[in-house]
Amino acid sequence: MKKLLFLCVAIAFTFTSRAQTEDKKWNIGLHAGVTQYSGDLGRDWYKTDNSMYGFGGLSVSRYLGKLFDVSLLLSKGTMGYHNGTTAGFRSDFNAASINLRFNIVAPEYVIRPYVFAGAGAILFDNQLNFHQEKYDFMLPTAGGGINIRLSPVVMLNLQETFMFSNHDGRDGVDNAGGKMEKKDSYVTHMVGLTFNMGNSVDTDQDGVSDKKDNCPDTPAGVAVDKMGCPLDKDADGVADYLDNCPDIAGSKMLNGCPDRDNDGVEDSKDQCPDQAGTVTLNGCPDADKDGVADKDDQCANTKLGTKVDSKGCPMDSDNDGVTDDIDRCPNVAGIVALNGCPDADGDGVADMDDKCPNAKGTAANNGCPEITKADIVKITYIGSKIFFENNSDKLKVASLSQLDALILILNKYQGAKLTIEGHTDNVGADDFNMTLSQKRSDSVKKYLMSKGIEEARLIAVGFGETKPVAVNTTALGKAKNRRVELKTNY
Numbered sequence: 250m251k252k253l254l255f256l257c258v259a260i261a262f263t264f265t266s267r268a269q270t271e272d273k274k275w276n277i278g279l280h281a282g283v284t285q286y287s288g289d290l291g292r293d294w295y296k297t298d299n300s301m302y303g304f305g306g307l308s309v310s311r312y313l314g315k316l317f318d319v320s321l322l323l324s325k326g327t328m329g330y331h332n333g334t335t336a337g338f339r340s341d342f343n344a345a346s347i348n349l350r351f352n353i354v355a356p357e358y359v360i361r362p363y364v365f366a367g368a369g370a371i372l373f374d375n376q377l378n379f380h381q382e383k384y385d386f387m388l389p390t391a392g393g394g395i396n397i398r399l400s401p402v403v404m405l406n407l408q409e410t411f412m413f414s415n416h417d418g419r420d421g422v423d424n425a426g427g428k429m430e431k432k433d434s435y436v437t438h439m440v441g442l443t444f445n446m447g448n449s450v451d452t453d454q455d456g457v458s459d460k461k462d463n464c465p466d467t468p469a470g471v472a473v474d475k476m477g478c479p480l481d482k483d484a485d486g487v488a489d490y491l492d493n494c495p496d497i498a499g500s501k502m503l504n505g506c507p508d509r510d511n512d513g514v515e516d517s518k519d520q521c522p523d524q525a526g527t528v529t530l531n532g533c534p535d536a537d538k539d540g541v542a543d544k545d546d547q548c549a550n551t552k553l554g555t556k557v558d559s560k561g562c563p564m565d566s567d568n569d570g571v572t573d574d575i576d577r578c579p580n581v582a583g584i585v586a587l588n589g590c591p592d593a594d595g596d597g598v599a600d601m602d603d604k605c606p607n608a609k610g611t612a613a614n615n616g617c618p619e620i621t622k623a624d625i626v627k628i629t630y631i632g633s634k635i636f637f638e639n640n641s642d643k644l645k646v647a648s649l650s651q652l653d654a655l656i657l658i659l660n661k662y663q664g665a666k667l668t669i670e671g672h673t674d675n676v677g678a679d680d681f682n683m684t685l686s687q688k689r690s691d692s693v694k695k696y697l698m699s700k701g702i703e704e705a706r707l708i709a710v711g712f713g714e715t716k717p718v719a720v721n722t723t724a725l726g727k728a729k730n731r732r733v734e735l736k737t738n739y
Contacts, residue, residue, distance in 0.1 A: 273445030278308035278406055280322075280441030286330040288433040289422035290337060293330060302327035302339065306439065316352045320365070321345065328435060330420060338420045343372045346390045346412075364393045369412070373419065387412040402445050410437045453477075537561075577601070604664030604739065614739045617664030624658050625737065631655045632735035635693065642688035644696065652693065655735070656700050662737070669693045670734040671711040674727035679713060687711025693733060
């Protein structure tokens with residue numbers, strides 16, 4: 250039962266390995282050889298004058314890579330020692346070892362030397378000095394060998410294996426004292442024939458095995474050469490099945506089609522095949538880079554970045570005689586003097602710059618009419634007639650009629666802005682006066698806005714008692730300092 254269990258575990262190792270070679274995945278070998286002993290009774294390694302004991306073996310291995318494979322060796326035979334003068338021993342055994350093998354050269358070589366290392370176990374049968382079965386572990390097993398290829402399938406194998414046991418009593422003497430170097434060890438000299446098994450792998454089904462296939466991912470149905478790569482009749486580096494021009498050498502970028510002027514457009518589609526051009530213009534050049542091929546361009550020296558029509562000439566979208574590249578108002582017909590912009594009030598200021606586009610003004614006032622001196626005086630006068638409730642920002646009723654008059658003037662000069670400045674005398678705390686003056690300016694601003702004057706035209710500022718126009722020591726002086734000043738500008 251123990252032997253059967255041991256054999257099952259050993260065989261299980263073979264199913265965790267990989268292929269023996271790229272084409273022949275498995276390798277099975279039959280071996281024979283002799284064992285030699287080294288221990289307390291003596292050492293007969295590589296001696297021929299002592300007794301030798303034979304064994305037979307079966308190996309199974311699989312490929313891990315070009316230089317590596319893993320191998321399981323199962324063997325059965327006899328171990329012992331007898332030199333004719335001292336006491337000896339002999340015991341039958343069953344053994345298994347699994348080893349990682351490093352091949353010094355690649356699989357294509359006929360002669361392949363290798364070294365290996367691994368671990369294993371020996372099951373000894375009943376013997377003279379022992380009356381029960383017992384396992385010895387071989388830690389490690391190591392050695393070397395050589396494979397000589399006789400055919401693609403058959404190889405001659407020669408191997409030397411050194412086995413170092415974890416016990417020291419198989420020879421009847423146990424005096425190692427736990428020291429590994431004093432325990433029993435063995436060497437086997439083995440010769441055999443091994444056989445590579447399995448079918449050649451041809452992943453892409455092109456008739457060339459993967460081992461020899463330089464192009465293992467060729468699509469199904471594509472004709473290939475002896476190296477497994479797709480045919481390329483014109484030798485332009487583009488396989489025939491991808492080559493749009495398989496009979497004429499061409500460019501890889503153009504799927505194998507020629508391009509005489511090297512502009513990225515294949516000759517069959519190039520409207521100017523002998524002049525380097527652009528892809529968007531079907532291979533024709535465009536010197537001024539306006540998007541119109543030179544052969545169709547009637548205005549070949551158009552400034553870079555200019556929008557052009559189908560003939561390559563600068564566009565004039567609004568047909569006002571000013572081309573779009575210099576037209577400040579390209580979507581509205583205007584006049585040449587104002588770079589294509591309209592001037593509704595005829596004051597020489599383009600409507601887009603005219604703050605008063607419906608009233609003739611001056612360039613100095615951004616197209617708005619000059620405020621007359623009379624109106625300036627009137628605005629100043631109105632400012633002097635704006636009054637508030639005592640210590641309050643509430644406008645007195647009498648002031649409202651003055652502000653209504655101010656609104657008429659502001660509507661007359663649509664582009665004009667008004668600054669409202671609030672001032673107080675020095676009666677009361679400075680902070681209170683500053684806040685009060687600001688609130689009074691804001692009250693005037695709110696009233697004007699309620700009558701339709703845009704907020705953007707109004708600026709309200711409070712100065713408190715910081716800008717007196719008279720002394721604050723008399724009642725008259727204080728009255729003059731309590732004031733609102735109105736100032737206009739563009």
